[in-house]
Amino acid sequence: MEYKNILVEKEGSLAVVTINREKALNALNADIISELFAAWSELEDDKEIRAVILTGAGEKAFVAGADINELNKLDSIGGLEFANRGQSLFWKIENSELVTIAAVNGFALGGGCELAMACDIRLAADTAKMGQPEVNLGIIPGYGGTQRLTRLVGEGTAKLLIFTGDMVDGSEALRIGLVDRVYPAADLIEEAKKLAGKILSKGPAAITSAKRCVNMASNSTLDSGLKFEVTEFGAICATEDSKEGTAAFLEKRKPDFGGK
Numbered sequence: 001m002e003y004k005n006i007l008v009e010k011e012g013s014l015a016v017v018t019i020n021r022e023k024a025l026n027a028l029n030a031d032i033i034s035e036l037f038a039a040w041s042e043l044e045d046d047k048e049i050r051a052v053i054l055t056g057a058g059e060k061a062f063v064a065g066a067d068i069n070e071l072n073k074l075d076s077i078g079g080l081e082f083a084n085r086g087q088s089l090f091w092k093i094e095n096s097e098l099v100t101i102a103a104v105n106g107f108a109l110g111g112g113c114e115l116a117m118a119c120d121i122r123l124a125a126d127t128a129k130m131g132q133p134e135v136n137l138g139i140i141p142g143y144g145g146t147q148r149l150t151r152l153v154g155e156g157t158a159k160l161l162i163f164t165g166d167m168v169d170g171s172e173a174l175r176i177g178l179v180d181r182v183y184p185a186a187d188l189i190e191e192a193k194k195l196a197g198k199i200l201s202k203g204p205a206a207i208t209s210a211k212r213c214v215n216m217a218s219n220s221t222l223d224s225g226l227k228f229e230v231t232e233f234g235a236i237c238a239t240e241d242s243k244e245g246t247a248a249f250l251e252k253r254k255p256d257f258g259g260k
Ligand code: CAA
Pocket: 023, 024, 025, 027, 064, 065, 066, 067, 068, 069, 071, 086, 107, 109, 110, 111, 112, 114, 133, 134, 137, 140, 141, 142, 143, 144, 145
């Protein structure tokens, strides 16, 4: 499919999706949300693709939030629909079988920070600026920020960031657990690709199962999460990859995973 506001590049089992609206700092408007929905479905249907790096065009921004021109026109029902649509997309990304790495190359504010948080892993440039500045606009986060930020950084730090609207730089984002690694801006995409390559070299079913299990940890009690892990463990032990991975260890050779 042809996209106007995003770029989708495929390199083997990896796709790089770039939000490409640099003049508005890659702010998410309705068209971009629709194109990301379509791109995700396309990538999920492409059996070759197993990992996605999500980033923003240019050097300044990952995504500077939802489009404030659209926000300005919303009434109550419009606001509900707006938040639901963005949340559905981010839920789809978070629960996709694709491994997602956010390469936060600049401003990741409001919906941009929320998009990064819906990804599995966040790598940031040292020049990144992240935050939930919605209160400056007289609104609250609507694409999951109150929930995912609290789970990532804890209630006190989430309230601090959301109540003040303050931005944090890459090193502070790393310190509070909002991102997982920080790199010089020039190295960010290469580092993201290296990380994706490492993950792609593992047993594919093991990675998707591990993703389901870790996601479950944020959505369930310990008891039901542990039961879920037992079920997933049973299923993974029946795969050919589990036989290959364990046999390769015992035979002192590299595994050759077939993805079955
Ligand atoms: N929506 C629409 N346009 C935006 C935008 C946004 N979120 N962020 C930036 N832009 C536009 C600016 O209007 C400007 O356009 P023009 O050139 O046509 O005037 C262009 O991008 C460049 O921006 P600035 O001139 O403001 O650049 P700057 O370097 O001076 O400032 C910034 C950068 C601090 C990121 C500033 O642009 C800013 O504060 N942006 C808004 C950030 C924000 O509040 N995001 C949250 C949105 S609400 C939300 O996301 C709710 C939710 O949970 C879903």
